[in-house]
Amino acid sequence: MGKVLVGNHIRKLRFNHNEMTQQQLADKVGVTRQTIVALEKGNYSPSLELAFRIAHAFNLPLEEVFFYGQNSEEE
Template structure:
């Protein structure tokens, strides 16, 4: 049986390190604050386009923000 994998992220830690609010980031990428909260909590995975937009806001790579578990 295959275990479902879950993408995790470092968005909250990176956002807080850069002293940005959820509202600031959400506004910059064009989503609601509630959407950003869901992404930070791992309840929602962003589209690839949104993931790139988030990476650009933080000056980070996708690998620095999003983590896919290894087998």
């Protein structure tokens, strides 16, 4: 299965939020740590609801956490 087209900045954002652990983020948004691992690896596109919950956990709008297609920073 190829990489999903919905990318994210979760790893970087966790680091910027007092080095939040994957488990802490998972607890905040109500998923297992393995789901956060899968999201960071780009192995899983979250549901819209989970995407909003993650963005809310970082106090950011959705588009600053998730992006569609190639990451503009990497271009």
